[in-house]
Amino acid sequence: xxxxxxxxxxxxxxxxxxxxxxxxxxxxxxxxxxxxxxxxxxxxxxxxxxxxxxxxxxxxxxxxxxxxxxxxxxxxxxxxxxxxxxxxxxxxxxxxxxxxxxxxxxxxxxxxxxxxxxxxxxxxxxxxxxxxxxxxxxx
Numbered sequence: 001x002x003x004x005x006x007x008x009x010x011x012x013x014x015x016x017x018x019x020x021x022x023x024x025x026x027x028x029x030x031x032x033x034x035x036x037x038x039x040x041x042x043x044x045x046x047x048x049x050x051x052x053x054x055x056x057x058x059x060x061x062x063x064x065x066x067x068x069x070x071x072x073x074x075x076x077x078x079x080x081x082x083x084x085x086x087x088x089x090x091x092x093x094x095x096x097x098x099x100x101x102x103x104x105x106x107x108x109x110x111x112x113x114x115x116x117x118x119x120x121x122x123x124x125x126x127x128x129x130x131x132x133x134x135x136x137x138x139x
Contacts, residue, residue, distance in 0.1 A: 019027075
């Protein structure tokens with residue numbers, strides 16, 4: 001750290017800058033116009049009991065207003081009984097069972113085949129020859 005400090009001081013001492021008298025006057029005026037910052041922070045105003053009463057009153061009033069507004073809204077729909085007697089709010093759904101066209105094992109084999117083909121195409125695009133890797137001597 002001492003070497004760095006010494007090096008920075010040496011470099012700073014070698015800097016030569018010409019400052020115009022106008023710029024020097026502006027810098028001095030800026031430095032003289034600066035006032036020291038007071039260490040004391042302004043104290044907040046004391047809270048009076050009337051402020052607590054007013055804030056409590058405003059909070060209670062707003063809570064009551066929200067409750068009244070929510071209760072004045074539209075009434076929720078009552079469930080309508082259906083033909084089997086079970087009330088429901090949801091529309092009727094047409095549910096059909098899914099039918100698989102091929103066994104899952106055949107689908108798995110097809111996916112593995114597609115993955116092998118994609119791997120071969122990728123190796124061909126990159127320039128890797130799969131046959132060279134399959135041979136033990138690499139030729």
